[in-house]
Amino acid sequence: MSKTIFPENTALPSAQPSLCADLRSPFRPDVGQARQVVLDLQQQQKNIEDLFDALPDMVFVASFDGTILHHNAAVAGTLGYPPNGLIGQPLASAHPPELLTEARHILLGAIAGETQFSTLPLLSADGQRIDAETRVVRGRWNGQPALIGVTRNTRERTLAEEALRHSEQRFRQVFAIAPVATALSRIADGRFLEVNEAYSQMFGWTREYMLASNSIDLGIWASAAERKLFVAKLFSEGGIHGHESSIVDHYGRSREVLISATLADIDGEPCVLSMLHDQTERQRAQAEAWAARELVREVTDALPVAVYRYCFENEHYRLLFCNRTLHDLCGVTPEQAKTDPALVLARIHADDLLPFRDGQRAAWRAKVPFSMELRVIATDRSERWLHVHSEPMSLPDGGYVYNGYVQDISENRRAADAMRLAAGVFEHAHEGILISDDAGIVIDVNRTFIELSGYARDEVIGRNAIALQGSELPGHVVSALRAAILSDGHWRGELWSRRKNGERYAQRVTVSAVFAGNGSVSHYIAIFSDITQAKQHQSQLERMAHYDALTQLPNRVLLADRLQQALAHARRYGRMLGLAYLDLDGFKPINDRFGHEAGDRLLVEIAHRLRASLRGDDTVARLGGDEFVLLLSELASADECRLSLQRLLAVVAQPYRIGDEEFNVTASIGVTLFPQDDADPDTLLRHADQSMYLAKQAGRSRYHLYDSELDRRARARNEAVARIHEALREREFVLYYQPKVDMRRGRVFGVEALIRWQHPERGLLLPIEFLPDIENSDFASTLGAWVLEEALTQLAVWRRSGLDLSVSVNVSARELADASFLDRLQEALQRHFAIDPAALELEVLENAALGDVGHATRVIEGCHKLGVRIALDDFGTGYSSLTYFRRLPVDTLKIDRSFVRDMLVDEEDLAIVEGVIALTRAFRRKVVAEGVETPEHGLALLHLGCDCAQGYGIARPMPASALADWMANFRPDPTWSREDLSLGSLFSASGNSAATE
Numbered sequence: 001m002s003k004t005i006f007p008e009n010t011a012l013p014s015a016q017p018s019l020c021a022d023l024r025s026p027f028r029p030d031v032g033q034a035r036q037v038v039l040d041l042q043q044q045q046k047n048i049e050d051l052f053d054a055l056p057d058m059v060f061v062a063s064f065d066g067t068i069l070h071h072n073a074a075v076a077g078t079l080g081y082p083p084n085g086l087i088g089q090p091l092a093s094a095h096p097p098e099l100l101t102e103a104r105h106i107l108l109g110a111i112a113g114e115t116q117f118s119t120l121p122l123l124s125a126d127g128q129r130i131d132a133e134t135r136v137v138r139g140r141w142n143g144q145p146a147l148i149g150v151t152r153n154t155r156e157r158t159l160a161e162e163a164l165r166h167s168e169q170r171f172r173q174v175f176a177i178a179p180v181a182t183a184l185s186r187i188a189d190g191r192f193l194e195v196n197e198a199y200s201q202m203f204g205w206t207r208e209y210m211l212a213s214n215s216i217d218l219g220i221w222a223s224a225a226e227r228k229l230f231v232a233k234l235f236s237e238g239g240i241h242g243h244e245s246s247i248v249d250h251y252g253r254s255r256e257v258l259i260s261a262t263l264a265d266i267d268g269e270p271c272v273l274s275m276l277h278d279q280t281e282r283q284r285a286q287a288e289a290w291a292a293r294e295l296v297r298e299v300t301d302a303l304p305v306a307v308y309r310y311c312f313e314n315e316h317y318r319l320l321f322c323n324r325t326l327h328d329l330c331g332v333t334p335e336q337a338k339t340d341p342a343l344v345l346a347r348i349h350a351d352d353l354l355p356f357r358d359g360q361r362a363a364w365r366a367k368v369p370f371s372m373e374l375r376v377i378a379t380d381r382s383e384r385w386l387h388v389h390s391e392p393m394s395l396p397d398g399g400y401v402y403n404g405y406v407q408d409i410s411e412n413r414r415a416a417d418a419m420r421l422a423a424g425v426f427e428h429a430h431e432g433i434l435i436s437d438d439a440g441i442v443i444d445v446n447r448t449f450i451e452l453s454g455y456a457r458d459e460v461i462g463r464n465a466i467a468l469q470g471s472e473l474p475g476h477v478v479s480a481l482r483a484a485i486l487s488d489g490h491w492r493g494e495l496w497s498r499r500k501n502g503e504r505y506a507q508r509v510t511v512s513a514v515f516a517g518n519g520s521v522s523h524y525i526a527i528f529s530d531i532t533q534a535k536q537h538q539s540q541l542e543r544m545a546h547y548d549a550l551t552q553l554p555n556r557v558l559l560a561d562r563l564q565q566a567l568a569h570a571r572r573y574g575r576m577l578g579l580a581y582l583d584l585d586g587f588k589p590i591n592d593r594f595g596h597e598a599g600d601r602l603l604v605e606i607a608h609r610l611r612a613s614l615r616g617d618d619t620v621a622r623l624g625g626d627e628f629v630l631l632l633s634e635l636a637s638a639d640e641c642r643l644s645l646q647r648l649l650a651v652v653a654q655p656y657r658i659g660d661e662e663f664n665v666t667a668s669i670g671v672t673l674f675p676q677d678d679a680d681p682d683t684l685l686r687h688a689d690q691s692m693y694l695a696k697q698a699g700r701s702r703y704h705l706y707d708s709e710l711d712r713r714a715r716a717r718n719e720a721v722a723r724i725h726e727a728l729r730e731r732e733f734v735l736y737y738q739p740k741v742d743m744r745r746g747r748v749f750g751v752e753a754l755i756r757w758q759h760p761e762r763g764l765l766l767p768i769e770f771l772p773d774i775e776n777s778d779f780a781s782t783l784g785a786w787v788l789e790e791a792l793t794q795l796a797v798w799r800r801s802g803l804d805l806s807v808s809v810n811v812s813a814r815e816l817a818d819a820s821f822l823d824r825l826q827e828a829l830q831r832h833f834a835i836d837p838a839a840l841e842l843e844v845l846e847n848a849a850l851g852d853v854g855h856a857t858r859v860i861e862g863c864h865k866l867g868v869r870i871a872l873d874d875f876g877t878g879y880s881s882l883t884y885f886r887r888l889p890v891d892t893l894k895i896d897r898s899f900v901r902d903m904l905v906d907e908e909d910l911a912i913v914e915g916v917i918a919l920t921r922a923f924r925r926k927v928v929a930e931g932v933e934t935p936e937h938g939l940a941l942l943h944l945g946c947d948c949a950q951g952y953g954i955a956r957p958m959p960a961s962a963l964a965d966w967m968a969n970f971r972p973d974p975t976w977s978r979e980d981l982s983l984g985s986l987f988s989a990s991g992n993s994a995a996t997e
Contacts, residue, residue: 043396050393051321054403055307058132058151061141064111066091069141078153080125094122096129110136110147122151131155179490179510180431180527181276183210186269187231190214193271202276204250222246222254234261234272239430242534247276260529262430275431277508277529306406310390311399312364317357319344320401329386329408330376349375349383356388367392367400373409385413432528436465438521452507452530454500465526481511485524489513494531505532548622550600551607559621559629563681566633570674576635580645580671581688582610584626584652585700587665592819594661601658602665609651614644629685630669638673638705645669645703653701666701668692677706690715697776720773728786732758735790736957737807739966740928743938744947746972750806750841752950753791754957755783780814785824792832794960795839803964808841808871816844817855822862829866837867843894845873853887860889871928875916886923893920897931897951904936917946935975942976 052059052072058079061070068086076083079094086093095103099120106116116136121129134151141148175182181199185192191214200207203220210218221227226245234240239262246254261274306329308322322334330347348356352374363370369391376384390404432449436442442460450457453468460468466478477495484491490512498504508531514523546558554562563579570577584606591599603626610620610628619631630648635641652667670691672684679687687706695704727733737751757765774780788809795807815821829837842863844856860870871892895916903910913929920927929941932951941949955966 051307051309051403054391054393055150055305055405057305058153060091060094060147060149060151062091062107062147062149064145064147066107068094069146075151078124078130079122085125095120096123106134106136107147110138113138179492179512182274182429183276184264184266184271184273185215186271187234188270190216190227193266199276202249202255203247220247220249222248230259230261231272234263238263241430241530242537258534260430273429275429275529307404308390308406309401309403311401312361317345317360325406329384329406330378347376347378349377351375360390363390363392364402370402370404373413384408385410429527430529434460434465434526434528436524436526438523440465440524442468443523449528452499452505452528453497454503459500465524485511485513485521489515505530506535507531551604551622553607553611553628554619554621556621556623559619559623559631560681562619563631563684566631567674567681569633575633576637576641577674578630578632578635578641578644578671579674579684579688580630580632580648580669580703581685581692582628582630582648582652582667582669583692583696585666585668585696587626589817589819590663590665598658598661602656602663605656605658606652606665609654610648613648613651629688635673641671641673642703645671649701649703668695668700669703670695670706671703672706717773720770721777721779724770724774724783725779727757727759728783732760733783733786734758735787735794735960737794737960737963738950738957739955739963739970740808740948740950741954741970741972742947743942743949743972743976746976748805748967748970749948750808751963752808752843752957753787753794753810755787756957775812775814778814780812781818781821784810784812784815785828788825788828789831792828792835792840796832796835797960798963799835799839801964803967806839806841806869808843810843810845810873813845816859817852821859822866825863825868826866829868838869841869841871841892843871843873844890857887857889864889890925892926892928895927895929895946900929900931900937900941900949900951901933904940913941913946914944917944921945935973938973938976 049070049072052070053074055072056074058075059072060068060075062068068089068091071084071086073083075081076085079086091103091107092100102120103118106118106120110116116134118134118136120132120134122132124130131154132151133154134149136147136149139146139148175194175196179198181196181202183192183195183199192210195207195210197207200210203210203218205218215221216224216227221230222245230240230243230245233243241260243259243261245257245259247257248254258277259274260277261272264271264273306323306325309320311318311320319338322338324334330344332344332347345353345357352372356372356374359372360370369389371387371389373385373387376386378384385408387407387409388404389406390402392400393403394400429446429448432452433446434442434449435444442463442465445457445460449460453460455468477493481491481493490510492508492510494506494508496504497507508529510527512525513521514525516522546555547553548555566577569575587599587602590602603622607620607622607628610630614620614630614632617633619633621629621631623629632641632644649667649669652665656663656665670688670693672687672691674684677684677687691704691706695702698704734756736754736756738754739748740750740752741748755767755771757770759765771780774783791807791809795805798805811821829835829840844860863870869891870889871894872888872890873894874896875893893916895913899909899912899916903913917927919925927946927948929946929949930951932938932941932949933953935953937951937953938949941947955970958966
């Protein structure tokens with residue numbers, strides 16, 4: 001064996017003389033001290049040798065001529081030599097002969113002071129090649145310049161990595177290249193654990209962005225309630241197939257998707273594996289590279305692992321040594337770690353810290369090796385997995401320390417987690433998955449495929465995948481499938497198949513080709529989902545699209561189609577047809593009082609009666625609510641249409657019994673005849689609707705034939721109503737307030753809120769100019785609610801400024817009949833909780849109260865429970881009897897202005913006023929007179945016993961801003977205190993007319 005690996009004529013750098021040889025001292029050294037220095041140096045050398053022996057990697061120390069000066073135990077154990085068997089041998093004995101030139105260049109570079117990295121293999125004692133990674137640096141050994149090399153046996157790692165790649169490749173392909181959008185997420189917080197390319201493409205976010213977030217923060221679900229329903233269903237059923245839901249992508253677009261999902265347990269966390277259909281996907285490769293570790297001056301810093309030495313002193317951990325690789329792993333420098341070991345411990349994950357400390361202490365006491373995998377928090381707040389190993393070493397003084405090393409195994413853990421994840425995707429997928437070779441022979445299936453097909457796994461492995469479909473797979477489909485895979489690499493479609501027991505079922509299938517590195521197909525992956533229920537649901541949806549779900553009558557869509565056909569037939573053959581719009585009278589109170597279930601049963605019965613009353617060629621359709629449309633074809637004359645409508649009115653008006661209750665409803669019908677009304681279908685329906693509205697206005701339970709002039713007036717009314725709607729939106733309405741005074745005491749006790757329209761073109765409009773247009777519409781309640789809210793807001797402002805007033809608000813008949821009136825009133829009082837409800841008075845018209853005395857009484861009693869007072873407005877204009885009057889628990893009567901205004905010139909009006917005042921006194925009700933226009937009117941009322949009044953003679957309605965100044969200047973008329981004027985002397989006085997409030 002050659003003494004050196006270098007040729008003899010190669011000039012090598014000469015070894016530097018020892019520093020000690022150049023030292024010259026005029027003093028005689030102390031022998032004892034010199035001996036101690038030598039012992040210390042020998043101990044340091046021994047410590048380094050012990051440290052090298054504790055390392056799992058091979059360490060060589062060689063002179064500049066290539067002679068091996070020292071090697072650790074790992075060299076002998078790995079290469080098969082006896083201990084110290086290579087000391088004194090040339091480094092050539094550790095390398096294959098053909099690689100000596102490359103080895104020489106590496107050593108020359110190290111001698112020149114450059115750190116060298118080599119992947120040259122080594123030769124074992126029996127001549128076997130061993131894969132290795134070597135770092136060589138220039139250093140010193142026993143005080144002399146030397147080369148130090150650290151070599152790692154990479155054979156086991158290479159084999160392990162190769163096995164890991166092969167084992168996880170199969171499962172990753174299933175997940176990553178599947179064209180179905182697939183994601184695995186935690187249920188607790190929606191955190192994504194994995195998503196495939198198709199999933200990220202569906203939503204428009206990158207995979208990394210989604211994995212760093214969760215479905216809740218990204219707003220994927222249309223609503224929190226939708227996700228809550230999905231999770232509840234998932235837990236109750238253990239899995240979901242064909243769940244219809246809406247999702248929102250990165251661009252805010254809403255999509256309807258079909259979700260299949262199943263529960264999965266990933267590392268003890270409940271997770272959900274979700275697949276969203278109709279999306280293509282492609283595999284996104286993730287490349288990750290090992291980070292190069294920085295090499296620094298010290299020999300040990302060339303090691304690819306963190307090495308350290310520690311001991312326990314009085315049960316306290318003390319770090320004796322560590323290299324700079326620890327800084328890469330934990331962000332703590334060796335100097336910091338030795339000064340304050342707690343800095344290293346602080347980097348350990350909280351869940352792993354206690355087991356680590358207890359394990360080290362137990363190993364220390366037992367003097368046994370210690371190994372553990374733990375997590376640390378790096379400086380960038382990321383989480384790393386480390387493998388920590390240490391072994392005890394005895395010291396010459398009888399003590400002992402631990403030498404150890406730390407390896408970063410994060411990539412291995414991630415690779416293992418990824419493999420488990422891919423296996424979990426394959427096994428827990430709610431879709432059936434089949435993997436075949438390039439010839440279509442089945443090599444694996446998952447559990448869901450077995451459940452869908454009914455075949456055992458052994459019954460399908462080795463069979464042809466297409467043959468499993470049997471005769472259910474037509475030849476042209478097979479041809480299309482093969483052509484699509486050849487051109488696009490995948491095929492997607494819907495097929496009918498049979499389970500093992502012969503049952504037919506529909507399935508959505510996606511077949512994708514997996515290509516080898518040379519471009520040829522290596523495998524096929526087929527994903528199956530059972531869509532039988534979806535197919536059935538689709539059929540139901542098609543019916544729902546044309547028929548009303550409650551009554552099973554044609555809906556608006558089918559009606560439009562039949563009307564179009566009927567019109568075409570009538571035009572072609574010169575026939576007459578009628579289009580009638582039917583709306584029920586009195587249905588809403590029944591629905592509100594007895595509930596929607598009773599209302600629905602009533603609608604079903606009415607639909608049955610209408611269908612039975614028409615001819616076979618006629619159509620009855622439901623547009624929604626209590627509205628129906630009748631298409632009467634092949635009419636001989638208008639009289640035939642009238643007879644049919646009269647028959648329908650009579651049929652609808654017959655009593656209905658539902659449960660223990662009997663109901664009575666009627667119908668209002670509007671009808672238009674073609675070709676007299678030669679319009680398009682939408683216009684014909686609008687004309688019929690307008691005529692129905694006129695039938696309701698005429699008294700209900702009747703029909704009305706469309707008339708063009710009436711249509712013009714109806715359009716004008718609709719435009720007026722629409723303008724009133726707009727006025728409310730544009731805040732054009734304002735409230736004026738007319739004071740109400742106690743004439744005997746000379747004080748203002750309240751105001752009446754009166755609505756005005758500040759029209760931008762016509763100026764200030766009185767109620768008589770716009771309220772009649774909406775008095776029979778639902779908008780009357782809307783406008784009434786606005787008046788109540790504005791009046792309470794203003795009352796609160798007055799109360800805060802010191803004005804002690806009450807305010808009265810007029811309530812229309814429409815509001816009084818609204819079932820939700822009391823609820824709205826209570827909500828308004830709650831919003832203005834600082835106002836005493838007794839400061840609010842509602843004025844109800846006498847005719848409105850008498851329309852339904854029972855309902856009016858219930859509403860008034862409900863108002864009293866809330867603390868609100870009730871006044872009966874315009875009293876004397878109706879035809880109420882004393883019986884009705886006694887039943888109405890009102891607090892105040894307001895005498896109509898028409899009687900008060902003319903009572904000084906009309907004896908009948910005077911008698912009415914006197915009678916009303918006497919009536920209120922008998923029934924102990926308060927009375928207020930309206931229409932006081934002169935002092936004489938007020939004096940006459942005082943003589944009759946009515947102290948409270950309002951009218952133009954006292955004050956005109958005014959804006960809220962003007963009321964405080966008016967009250968400050970208000971003085972009662974001196975005439976009211978005169979007692980020398982008799983009622984007879986006032987009778988000849990005349991009054992002034994007043995505008996309508």
